[in-house]
Amino acid sequence: MGVSFDKIDGAILLNFEIQPAANPTPEKERAAKLTDPGFGRVFTDHMAIVRYNQAKGWHGARVESRANFPLDPATAVLHYAQEIFEGLKAYKRDDGGVNLFRPDANAKRFWNSADRMAMAPLPEAVFVEAVEQLVRTDRAWMPGGEGSLYLRPFMIASEVFLGVKPSADYIFAVIASPVGSYFKGGPAPVSIWVSENYTRAAIGGTGAVKCGGNYAASLRAQAEAIQHGCDQVVFLDAVERRYIEELGGMNIFFVFEDGSLLTPPLGTILPGITRDSIIALAKDSGTRVREEAYTIDQWRANAASGKLKEAFACGTAAVISPIGKVCSASGDFVINGGAAGPVAMGLRKKLVDIQYGRAADPHNWIKKVF
């Protein structure tokens, strides 16, 4: 099979076979696609792929031409949604090298997601190696400037079987998409719709892991946000329906007049890597950070009294997005006069400078691919 195994720090590391695409995108076409790639619409020439079955375990690690998956109509993922994914980015440094930001954290979260969804756990070293090998192979697709290469590792249940049970077979793959900025107009303030009709996650559910089903279930609420003229939806807790949890695809922070930060505690929300990084950076500079429950009523009252100075959303795709306006069935309110605030923008710059290698990396978050 041409597959060999190495042991590194006790972990199985698969050796990836690199099979370059026979017909890669011509240079001119690639350059045109990289001019204004938007988000999630342009893809590179290759994908990394590793398969799992019970007899061989993880095997067949390859980087190969990006292609369709032939799927039998009875493939388990198509019926029972046993699927997980991750999202991280590669950043081009000024010296031409390429940085990954905390890929080990994504690998760990992917492991936890697999565990929650009763899927075969992928060794964290294999996750990171797959990402690195794909970035190396598709290096020509790295956008310059403030662009980045968005990496999408995912795993699907690939057993052909109709029955509600964990699949015996899995496909793990990584695809890559050159991206500009997530929100049109860059980090301009976004408007948020508070969903009072739909919840995202309950205790004991899957909110803390990154499974596709969470996102399918959020789409109706996001559509409601758009109908009300908002950019994004924010969910409340499923029990009391008053504690702020997170957005459809981002965590949330509040900034108070004394300079302190507050973010909802972990539990039912996704443990965002950007969230964790912001907490660390804020603490580094002596800022007090609380991971505490915060209600929509407190948010509204603190915005009115001036106690709340800023609010912002954060995640890999958008980094930090200031929140300018909050809308709900019970009325709208504005934060910081609807403008981006200095704390959000300062933290954004700190984080982005580390990601692009323009600032020191005191927490060893950067993994250089080149």
Ligand SMILES: Cc1ncc(COP(=O)(O)O)c(C=O)c1O
């Ligand atoms: C629901 C949800 N919350 C938060 C985040 C932010 O996580 P991260 O900072 O790791 O991108 C994401 C994005 O992955 C998400 O989908």
